[in-house]
Amino acid sequence: MTRKAGTVGKARIAILTITKEEFDIASDVFGLKKNLSATAYFVSDLTAEIHPIVIRKSSAQTNLISAEAAGELIEDFRPDFIFLIGTAGGYGGRDELKLGDVVVADYLEYSEYWKYKEKRVLRRKLAYDHPSHFLLDRFFEPLRADDLLWQPRIKVARPQDGKPALLPGEIVAGDRLYGDPDNPEQQRILEFFDKALAFEMEAVGLARTVYRARRTVDYNPQLMVIRGISDLVNQDADENQNTRKEWTPYAVSAACAVASALIEALIKHLESTEQQSTEEAGTRS
Amino acid sequence: MNEVRKLVDQITAEIERLELPLPSFSLELGWAADYKDLFGGKYSERSAASAIVEKIRYRRLLVSARGGGAKTVLLRRIAKQALGLGIIPILVSLKGWTGRNYEEWKAAPSSVARLDYVLAKFAIVPVTALIIDEFDSRRGRLILIDGLNEVNSRTGQDLVHILDEYVRFAASTSVIVTDRLVRRVFDSQRWQLAELLPLPETEIRSQVMTRFGSLAEYQALPAESRELLSSPYFLDLYLKDGKVQRTKSDEFRAYFLSHVISEDELDVAANAAFEAYRTQSRTFKVDDFTKYAGPQIVEKLRDSGTLMIDGELAYFDHHLKHDYLVSRFLSSHKSLWNADTFKIVSFGASSFEAITLALEQVPSVEDSDFFLRRVYDWNPYASGTALADARATLVSTEMQLVMLAMFAERRWDLLSATAQKASDTLQLIKSDLAESFKSAASLEEIFALLLSLESTSDWFKDWRGLYTKPRGAEASETDLDRLTDEDSVMGWTSSNVLKRCELSPHQQARVRELLAAPDAVIRWRAAHVLGAFPDNDNLASLLSALGDQDLWVRYGAIRSLVELAARSHELADRVFSEIFKKIDLISEHWNIVEEFQRAVLVSEDARPNNWRDLVLPVAAELQARAVTEERIEEWNRVLKALLPQ
Numbered sequence: 001m002t003r004k005a006g007t008v009g010k011a012r013i014a015i016l017t018i019t020k021e022e023f024d025i026a027s028d029v030f031g032l033k034k035n036l037s038a039t040a041y042f043v044s045d046l047t048a049e050i051h052p053i054v055i056r057k058s059s060a061q062t063n064l065i066s067a068e069a070a071g072e073l074i075e076d077f078r079p080d081f082i083f084l085i086g087t088a089g090g091y092g093g094r095d096e097l098k099l100g101d102v103v104v105a106d107y108l109e110y111s112e113y114w115k116y117k118e119k120r121v122l123r124r125k126l127a128y129d130h131p132s133h134f135l136l137d138r139f140f141e142p143l144r145a146d147d148l149l150w151q152p153r154i155k156v157a158r159p160q161d162g163k164p165a166l167l168p169g170e171i172v173a174g175d176r177l178y179g180d181p182d183n184p185e186q187q188r189i190l191e192f193f194d195k196a197l198a199f200e201m202e203a204v205g206l207a208r209t210v211y212r213a214r215r216t217v218d219y220n221p222q223l224m225v226i227r228g229i230s231d232l233v234n235q236d237a238d239e240n241q242n243t244r245k246e247w248t249p250y251a252v253s254a255a256c257a258v259a260s261a262l263i264e265a266l267i268k269h270l271e272s273t274e275q276q277s278t279e280e281a282g283t284r285s
Numbered sequence: 286m287n288e289v290r291k292l293v294d295q296i297t298a299e300i301e302r303l304e305l306p307l308p309s310f311s312l313e314l315g316w317a318a319d320y321k322d323l324f325g326g327k328y329s330e331r332s333a334a335s336a337i338v339e340k341i342r343y344r345r346l347l348v349s350a351r352g353g354g355a356k357t358v359l360l361r362r363i364a365k366q367a368l369g370l371g372i373i374p375i376l377v378s379l380k381g382w383t384g385r386n387y388e389e390w391k392a393a394p395s396s397v398a399r400l401d402y403v404l405a406k407f408a409i410v411p412v413t414a415l416i417i418d419e420f421d422s423r424r425g426r427l428i429l430i431d432g433l434n435e436v437n438s439r440t441g442q443d444l445v446h447i448l449d450e451y452v453r454f455a456a457s458t459s460v461i462v463t464d465r466l467v468r469r470v471f472d473s474q475r476w477q478l479a480e481l482l483p484l485p486e487t488e489i490r491s492q493v494m495t496r497f498g499s500l501a502e503y504q505a506l507p508a509e510s511r512e513l514l515s516s517p518y519f520l521d522l523y524l525k526d527g528k529v530q531r532t533k534s535d536e537f538r539a540y541f542l543s544h545v546i547s548e549d550e551l552d553v554a555a556n557a558a559f560e561a562y563r564t565q566s567r568t569f570k571v572d573d574f575t576k577y578a579g580p581q582i583v584e585k586l587r588d589s590g591t592l593m594i595d596g597e598l599a600y601f602d603h604h605l606k607h608d609y610l611v612s613r614f615l616s617s618h619k620s621l622w623n624a625d626t627f628k629i630v631s632f633g634a635s636s637f638e639a640i641t642l643a644l645e646q647v648p649s650v651e652d653s654d655f656f657l658r659r660v661y662d663w664n665p666y667a668s669g670t671a672l673a674d675a676r677a678t679l680v681s682t683e684m685q686l687v688m689l690a691m692f693a694e695r696r697w698d699l700l701s702a703t704a705q706k707a708s709d710t711l712q713l714i715k716s717d718l719a720e721s722f723k724s725a726a727s728l729e730e731i732f733a734l735l736l737s738l739e740s741t742s743d744w745f746k747d748w749r750g751l752y753t754k755p756r757g758a759e760a761s762e763t764d765l766d767r768l769t770d771e772d773s774v775m776g777w778t779s780s781n782v783l784k785r786c787e788l789s790p791h792q793q794a795r796v797r798e799l800l801a802a803p804d805a806v807i808r809w810r811a812a813h814v815l816g817a818f819p820d821n822d823n824l825a826s827l828l829s830a831l832g833d834q835d836l837w838v839r840y841g842a843i844r845s846l847v848e849l850a851a852r853s854h855e856l857a858d859r860v861f862s863e864i865f866k867k868i869d870l871i872s873e874h875w876n877i878v879e880e881f882q883r884a885v886l887v888s889e890d891a892r893p894n895n896w897r898d899l900v901l902p903v904a905a906e907l908q909a910r911a912v913t914e915e916r917i918e919e920w921n922r923v924l925k926a927l928l929p930q
Contacts, residue, residue, distance in 0.1 A: 006456075036640065064925040068473065075453045076473075115909040116865075117576065124909045126917075176898070213454045215397070216418045 006076040008039060011054040012265060014079035014268060016069055018202055019207065022059040022086040022252050029256040030055065030263070052267055054079070062175045063110070070209040071162035081135065081266065082223045084206050084260050087251045088171065089178055089240075091190065092103070094198060097229065099247050100158060101165045102199040102258045104140055107128035107133045111174035111189050121188070128207035128209040129214075130181030132222030136168065138269075139262045140224075144168070153257035156249045164228075164254050169197035171225055173204035180237045190233060197254070198227050200256035224262075228255035290421045293373055295508060296410045300364045300374055308495065308515050308524065312359055313481040313486050314348065315341070316815050320468045323478050324712035334481070337461070338366060338427070344452050344459035347433075348444075349466045350481035350606050351674065352638045353518030353533075359481060360429045363461060372425040372830035375417060376409045379435040380604070383566035390440060391570055396447045396914055403444065404431075414451060422457040434603075435567065437633035441913050445469050449476070465488055465636060466670075469711055472922065481635035483515035487501040496524045503504060507531055509676050518605065532676045534645040537609035545589045550582050551613065557582075558610030562629055562639075572601045598912075605638060612642030622656055624663040637670045644675045653679040661688065662773045665695075668834075669710030683745035685718055686735060687774060693722040693731050694781075699851060699891055700844070702883040728756060728785075744772075746925045752778050760786040764793055768814070769807050780810040784817035793818055805835035812838055816845025819853030828863055831870045831877075840880050842869060846882035854893045861899045868903065881907070882923045889929070897927040 015030065017023040027033060032042040032055045040056045050189030054077055058069040066084070073079060090097045097103070108131065113124040143149050144166050151164065158164075171195045178186050190199075203225045210223050231244035314337065315328030322328070337348075337359075350356050357378070364374035386406065393399045401413040404554060421428055428448070433441045448460045449472045467478070489511075493503045503511070509531040514520045519536060525531045526543075530536040535882055541551050557577035561569040572596055575583050586592035593600050601607040611630050630639040640660055647653040649889070657680055661668040669692055672685065692714075695707030712725055725731045732753040740746060741768035751767060754760075760783055788796070799811035812830050815823045827849070830842035843864075850860035864871070864881075871877050885900045895898065901924070908920035 060928060062923055062925075062928060065928065068925075071453050072475075078456065112905060113909060114905060116906055176901070212450065215414070215454050216456070219454075219456075246568070 002203040003028050006074065006078040007054045008036060008041065008076040009077045010049070011043075011051040011077035013053045013081045013083065013266070014057035014073045014077060015053060015055040015083045015085055015259070016058060016066065016073065016202075017055065017084075017207060018058045018061055018086050019038075020057065022041060022249060023055070025122070025156075025249070025252045026256050026259070027045060027055050029153075029253075029260050039076070040072075051077070053260075053263065058202065061177075061201045063112075063173055063202055063208070064175070066205030068091050068205075071213075074209065074213045078219060080221060082206065082210065082221060083263070084203055084223070084225045084261055085223035085252075085255050086200075086202075086227060087230035087244075087248055087255065088200035089231045089233040090198050091196060092232035092234055094195075095167055095169060096165070097167065099160075099161070099229055099232065100162065100250055100254055101167060101229045102251075102254050103169050103171060103227050103229065104136070104258065105171040105198075105203060105227070106136060107116050107131070107166040107170045108203050108207050109170060109172040109193055109196060109280065111172050111193065111199075112176075113270050123192075126204075126208060127211055128204055129210040129223055130207065131218065134207050135222060135224045135262070135266070140168065142265070143258060143261055150257045150261040153260055154250070154253045155257075156253035158250055158281070159246050167197060167269075168246065170195050171198045171200060171203050171227060172196045173200055173202060175201060177201070177238050178233045181234055181240075182237070186233070198229065200227060226255045226259050226262075228252055290410065290508055292410065292416065293420060296373065296375070296412075297368060299409045300368055300376065303361050303376075305361055305363070305365075306358060306521065310355065310484060310520065312355055312362075312490065313482045313485065315482050317478045317480065320478065320709065321712070323480055324466065324468075324709050326480075326712075328480070328498060329484070334362070335366065337363055337479075338370065338372070340477075341459055341475075342477060344478065345449065345471075345473075345476045346459075346461045347469065347476055348461065348463045348481055350463065351483075351516070352608070352636075353516045353603075354481045355517035356481060357431055358409065359518070360431045360461065360463060363427070364429055369425045372427050373420050375404065375409045375412060375428045376428065377405075377429060378409075378431040379404060379407055380432055381407060381568045383568050384564045387437070387440065387565070396450065398544055399443070400447050400451055409511070414455070414700050416445065417458065417693075418455060424457075426455075426458045428452075428458065428460040430460065430462040434467070434636045435442070435632070436635065437565070438467070438635045439633070441498075441635060442469055446472055446915065446918065448765050449473055468705070470922065472918075484517060484520060485515075488512050488522060490518060490522060502527070512676070519767050520601065531920060531924070532608060532645045533605070534612060534642045537606060537642070538613075540606075541591075541609075545591055546582060546585050552613065552617075552902060553612075554578050554586065555614035555617075557609040558607055559614040559630070561607070562632075564609055565603055565629070565632060567604050568595055568598050568600045571605060572597065574599060586654060587926070600620075601803075608636075608638040611639040611644050611801075613646060613744050614649075615639065616643040616646035616656075618904075619652065621815070622659040622917050627660060627663045627667065630635060631664075631667060634664055634667060636752065637667050637674070640667055641671045641674045644671045644680070647679065650679045650681050654681050654684040657684055657688070661691075662777075665691065666706055666710045669714060673697075673710075673713040673715065681745075682718070682738070683742045685716075686738060686745070687748060688737055688750075689714070689719055689722040689780075690731050691781075693725055693832070697728075699848060700884055700886055701886045701888050704888070735794050737889075751775065751782055754782050754786060756762070756785045758786050760788050760792060762792075765792060766801060768796070768810050769802070769804075772805070776806065776810055779822060780813045783814045788814075791822075793823060800826055800830050800833075800838075805833075805838055808833060808835065808838045809841045812845050814839035816848030817852065819849040819856045823855075824856065824860060824863065831867050836876060839870070839874070841879050843877055843905060844884045845879050846883065850899065851887040851892045851896075857893050861903055865903050865906065868906055868910075872907060875916075878907055882919065885923065886926055897924075900927060 017026050027042055030053055033046045034046050035042050042055050043051045044090040058066050115124055178199050211219050230248040230251035231240045312334035314332050314334050316330045317323035317328055333428045367374040393402045405411045407685050408803050428544050452458055452460050510529045557574050560577050561574055593602055631637055647656050692707045692711040696704050698704040735749050770776040795816050796811050800808050827842045827846050831839055833839050850857040911917045
């Protein structure tokens with residue numbers, strides 16, 4: 001585990017949120033209420049030498065801005081793990097997805113890079129990281145197997161009866177809000193990414209920054225995207241707007257519930273590994 | 286590991302070996318919050334240059350200075366200071382950059398490869414980014430780039446972006462770049478800006494006193510000469526010679542005549558120096574230079590230490606001497622006062638010293654005004670910089686007023702990039718006349734300033750009559766005739782004035798007809814006017830002008846098309862759909878793409894609410910056609926700038 005610090009300090013885990021609502025709920029859940037002076041960062045203990053978790057809010061939506069915010073996080077803390085936590089629009093019905101469910105990305109797609117040629121639309125691709133296999137395999141899968149590990153952590157009342165599901169799946173990030181199911185470009189995107197469960201505007205910005213940050217052998221940042229479903233992109237536009245308003249607090253809380261259970265287990269693992277390394281070093285000396 | 290240590294030892298030895306000029310001047314920095322403050326001379330703090338390392342907050346600092354401001358000395362001092370603090374300095378000088386380097390730079394396949402290219406070619410000890418990563422991060426690393434202005438503006442800008450990202454992800458690494466007073470675009474908000482300030486009077490007096498034991502001669506100098514001594518370069522010369530002239534160009538002339546060559550030989554050397562700049566480099570082949578200068582002059586230049594010869598290559602010991610020779614040649618060859626030449630002597634609008642020095646040497650009012658007009662035609666901001674930096678020129682007050690009025694009005698241009706550049710240029714000009722234009726808050730106040738001047742100049746009165754036509758006034762047929770005026774100032778003024786006038790449908794049709802004029806400049810001016818009149822006929826004409834054989838007409842057309850969309854919310858959707866259909870024409874030339882990028886950055890309060898959505902399909906398609914990582918990133922910057930602030 002690298003211990004090289006960034007400009008501000010060292011953090012093991014960084015959390016990026018986008019909206020104020022997401023930030024408020026996430027900082028509550030993780031107890032990150034202390035502001036590092038003159039920065040956008042919040043931690044649990046200002047005096048800690050290494051912050052277990054640091055959180056910040058991106059200044060706005062879109063991949064361009066999340067890329068910048070993630071870049072600053074890496075420059076300032078060189079975190080080993082970066083989580084993007086918040087809400088997304090879901091494709092209702094795919095894999096039985098419904099409002100309030102939580103999608104954890106197992107693959108990321110970018111929906112803004114196309115070439116229009118002779119009445120055809122050709123896909124162009126950018127290089128970026130994908131969600132960490134280590135995190136998915138070791139920490140996400142146990143949560144899928146046992147709902148009680150995360151569901152009781154949801155602190156906001158569910159707008160309707162039912163229970164949230166936890167799903168791995170493809171998340172698509174573009175730079176436009178998909179709020180009009182009748183819009184031809186939106187329809188094209190939704191059909192093109194026929195396996196995608198969730199649509200949002202920031203994951204690829206983070207993923208591209210993580211990809212670009214891999215320039216030395218001693219820095220191996222890993223990312224994870226956790227999105228609560230606050231609205232359905234294949235629903236009527238007006239209805240969708242109201243749905244989003246109604247479901248956002250719950251969706252954020254559900255995403256944070258998953259994230260907190262996962263991060264708690266991750267921190268335990270990191271501490272145990274570190275202790276083991278220290279003991280081994282002591283034995284050798 | 287041993288190899289890395291050896292390399293660090295080698296760097297240490299090279300930095301320690303670097304000589305610093307004596308006497309040593311106390312250099313001071315003015316720290317500015319942004320370029321606006323920097324150009325306006327508003328500093329949040331002043332500090333000794335020696336405090337620079339501890340004042341870098343976010344590991345990125347750009348230090349601007351005028352030519353002869355001691356940028357190289359500053360970086361050498363910092364490199365030595367860094368060593369003392371245990372930091373590993375990587376000192377990179379771009380002074381040896383030649384025309385061939387542009388090709389190699391372009392051929393490098395990625396941004397990291399380009400950074401490696403610069404580090405391997407121009408660092409005091411060749412390194413790569415990968416090697417720097419292997420240096421002990423506990424010591425910290427400091428990359429010092431001397432002379433961003435030594436490369437053309439596009440390369441300089443690309444290098445800033447590359448350094449920005451490198452520093453972001455490299456542990457414990459900072460960067461300091463020196464540059465001229467030109468605006469750069471930064472990806473992150475983490476660049477600090479500082480200006481290497483002119484030497485204060487106290488420092489000059491202290492140096493003079495130490496050297497001469499008296500201030501009498503210094504105090505007797507004319508004000509212009511004393512001002513010249515605030516430049517470390519000229520103070521150094523004065524301390525050696527005890528003489529100083531009134532202008533920079535006079536000073537160089539005196540230097541060459543008293544130490545190096547005769548007046549006749551100076552003209553021959555000037556020709557050779559000009560030919561050397563054709564390679565777009567301050568380093569050139571000795572043989573090529575000798576062909577024009579002759580062996581005797583080369584010998585004299587070399588023996589005096591003015592020309593440094595290194596194998597088959599040569600360069601002047603200070604680039605300002607080379608700039609002076611070039612400016613001497615330029616000022617005496619009126620036939621060369623054109624865009625092609627200005628591009629050569631300014632390294633593609635990156636460095637305006639030769640133009641400024643030339644302006645000081647033009648021998649008559651009429652020619653000085655003409656020279657400035659020609660520079661203005663090529664690059665308005667170069668003419669502004671020359672006005673700001675040249676001393677004791679013969680430029681008429683009337684011509685200065687024309688320039689100042691144009692810059693002052695452009696501060697309110699619909700397109701943000703134009704408005705910003707005009708504002709920057711105006712800020713740089715420090716005369717009393719300029720101050721009144723800076724404080725003018727409306728077009729009417731600019732008119733009032735112009736009308737308050739008593740002038741006997743017919744051309745000025747003619748120009749003023751045209752320029753002071755109020756916003757919304759009906760244009761006359763004579764005003765339209767002026768679009769075809771051979772005098773570029775009148776022609777362009779007419780173009781700008783017509784944009785703020787009422788044009789009847791018949792008059793607009795007349796302007797459209799001019800898009801078929803044989804002279805490309807007239808077609809360009811017509812395209813410029815049409816941007817102010819959103820309707821379908823003008824849209825159709827501007828769309829066909831995108832296919833004009835002249836690049837500048839296309840440039841004017843794309844700009845005006847975007848302007849039509851910004852001015853008419855009803856037409857905006859159609860304008861961008863039609864632009865999309867012409868995308869092959871636009872993407873043929875990067876200059877046109879760049880102008881589109883600049884044009885779409887219309888100020889937020891002047892554009893339709895869905896502006897970003899309108900621009901996005903064209904931008905996304907042009908981005909998909911971008912062939913390099915840098916060009917893709919440029920589109921990302923544009924798209925980011927279009928987000929609501």
